[in-house]
Amino acid sequence: MGTAQSLSNTSEKKILTHKAVAASIQENLQSIQSFDVKSLELFGSVARNEATESSDLDFLVDFNSPATFDRYMDLKFFLENLFKCPIDLVTKRSLKPALQATVLKEAIRVA
Numbered sequence: 001m002g003t004a005q006s007l008s009n010t011s012e013k014k015i016l017t018h019k020a021v022a023a024s025i026q027e028n029l030q031s032i033q034s035f036d037v038k039s040l041e042l043f044g045s046v047a048r049n050e051a052t053e054s055s056d057l058d059f060l061v062d063f064n065s066p067a068t069f070d071r072y073m074d075l076k077f078f079l080e081n082l083f084k085c086p087i088d089l090v091t092k093r094s095l096k097p098a099l100q101a102t103v104l105k106e107a108i109r110v111a
Contacts, residue, residue: 040111
């Protein structure tokens with residue numbers, strides 16, 4: 001699989017914006033697509049412009065074929081290496097019905 005081009009080479013923690021996340025995803029799109037990703041959407045505090053220095057990144061992923069554990073974890077680790085922060089990766093199939101409306105409303109497609 002691909003090697004992530006990190007968003008930041010400094011050790012200083014910065015507050016991420018959805019535009020910076022989208023730009024970094026686009027720079028690494030070929031690598032992300034190698035995980036059989038059909039779509040990747042950002043949601044949560046970064047998507048709402050409410051992020052803090054301790055915020056994680058929340059992604060909703062849809063794979064072209066059924067998700068395997070290995071593919072899911074490889075993508076999660078790739079994104080954690082790329083953004084140097086914790087990643088919550090949720091598949092569309094596993095999205096809890098109680099959260100679905102909120103997540104889909106704020107989701108921003110980045111890939």
